[in-house]
Amino acid sequence: MLRTIEESQITITQLMLPSHSNFSGKIHGGFILGLMDQIAFACASKHSRNYCVTASVNKVDFLNPIEVGELVTLKASVNYTGKTSMVIGVRIESENIQTGEKKHCNSSYFTMVAKDENGKNVPVPGIILDTKNKVRRFARSIARQEQAKNRTTAFRTSEFKMELYLDSLKDQNAKIELTEN
Template structure:
């Protein structure tokens, strides 16, 4: 079974309140991360028709601060489907209600896994790729998975070679005392 990306897209807009802010008066990053996880869950569950869990989150960069009183819109869509997992692309934008100014605040990728009623991994429908952007996003997800495997293995304790990194560390804000 295959589904069009449009069938699972989710958009959520919420007004940012003072209770969502941190000590500097900006919206707390943890609050935004929570919203991102919720919309990724909703998108993955809608696509798979199963309860889904977050397996990983890839790279969260906070590009622009979000102010109290702004509208925040989160957009989520399925970028990639494996056998039981999906990569959900999430984009966060804010809008100043008074000026109409919009800012891209962050984008991230959530790997979600579908679960059946017994808690076992459940198969998910594949994606119908209909344009260059959908092919690019799918391919980028495959590439990110390959990079993650390489990164994980290279720094595994049994594979790590300290001498390869000593000169690099000496150029950083760290003191070697080994």
């Protein structure tokens, strides 16, 4: 079964309140992460028509602070479908309701897995890629998966070769004082 990406896209907008702020008066990153996880869940569940769980989150960069009183819009879309998993792209923009100025605050990628009523992984519908941009997002998700596999292999305890990294540590804010191997 295949579905269009548009069938499961979700957009939510929420006013940022003082209760969402941190000690510096900006909106707390943890609150934004919670909203991101909720919209990724909603998008994945809508696409798969199953309960979904978050398997991983790829790269969360807070690009611009969000102020109390701004509107925050979160947009979620299925970028990739595997057998039982989906990559959901989440984009966040804030808007100053007095000036109309909009800021891109974050983009992130959530890998969500579809589950049945017994908690077992279930197949998800594929997606129809009908634009160059959709093909680009799908291909980019595959590339991110490959990069993640390579990262985890190189830094496994059994595979790690410290000598390969000593030069890169020289100009860092750290001092190596090994007491054991």
